[in-house]
Amino acid sequence: MPSRPGLLDRVEQYAVAASLPDAPPVAAGALAVPLGPPAWPFPARPYPGTRTVPADDVRAAVAMQEEAGLPAAVEWVAERTPSLAAAARAAGLLVTEFPLLVVDDPVELLLPLGVRLYLVGADDPALPHYQHLLETGFAPHAAEGPDGGAGEQPGPPDEARTAVLRERVATGRTVVMVAVEDGTPVAVGAHQPVDVDGTEISEVVGVASSPRRRGRGVGAALASALVAQARETADLVFLTAGDDDVARVYERVGFAWLGSTGVAARPPD
Missing domain, CATH: 3.40.630.30 (Gcn5-related N-acetyltransferase (GNAT))
Structure with a gap:
């Protein structure tokens, strides 16, 4: 695992900043909810540094998304906001976790001939x-x-x-x-x-x-x-x-x- 400090913090900061040019977020409690064009939706995310998110915040975020014609979607760094999985399930959402990886020691691989x-x-x-x-x-x-x-x-x-x-x-x-x-x-x-x-x-x-x-x-x-x-x-x-x-x-x-x-x-x- 990479030893550089603060990497998860920076991933959180990136995730909220990524939507700013297209969909400035609206607050639903502890969640930032980007409300932009349905053609390019962004998920709701905890504000950086958030540790606890109640189910009512998830419900509020989903209501905003669906009213705007956006898919109901919330994403987060599991290690930073561990409470969010239970809150999302309580709000009626299906929760899945996926591996989060960071470039640590890049390797150059060559394309096959042709x-x-x-x-x-x-x-x-x-x-x-x-x-x-x-x-x-x-x-x-x-x-x-x-x-x-x-x-x-x-x-x-x-x-x-x-x-x-x-x-x-x-x-x-x-x-x-x-x-x-x-x-x-x-x-x-x-x-x-x-x-x-x-x-x-x-x-x-x-x-x-x-x-x-x-x-x-x-x-x-x-x-x-x-x-x-x-x-x-x-x-x-x-x-x-x-x-x-x-x-x-x-x-x-x-x-x-x-x-x-x-x-x-x-x-x-």
Whole structure:
């Protein structure tokens, strides 16, 4: 586990700051609830340093989200706000915990021969396609999830969501990379840098690779390249993995376990 002090504090600070340009948060007790466009929703989160969150605060946050047409969603660092899991369950939400990792000793991995890596520009006509691959993990059906994702898979991105992504890429708030072989994307990934009190922190928000190309290290090499690109300006790079097996893949490129991310949402119908 990384020995640098204050890492969980900085992850908390990043999480609240990430929504500020698009969805300034409204307070629901101890929770910050970003209320912005439904095309790019953010979860409610405890304010940094919060240790205890009552169920009534979760209920209030969910009511705000649903009134604004947003999905009911709360996320937190489990080690920092341990009471929130019970509060979310008491409010009727389904709670899951995922591995939280931080770059500790980055490893450079090379792409297989014949695979090229590109940074995706905001005006790239294929951006909606790459966005779809990020959100579905190359899955032809919803049941097939991404390497690093969790939860139900969305349909193809709508125009409003793609417009938000284009603006984020244009302003540098989302960085998208794609690995291409024989003219076909075989892996795609992204990270999202945020300035937190004058220091840049970035979250790797997804790496997905084609099932037909797995076993060749393409996804791991793309993750390595994302980390290298993020660390050109970011002091801290972290991610939440979809499960323990995915976390072990990220360990290959220099991530180390830091804790757990709690996620609460409405149970599926």
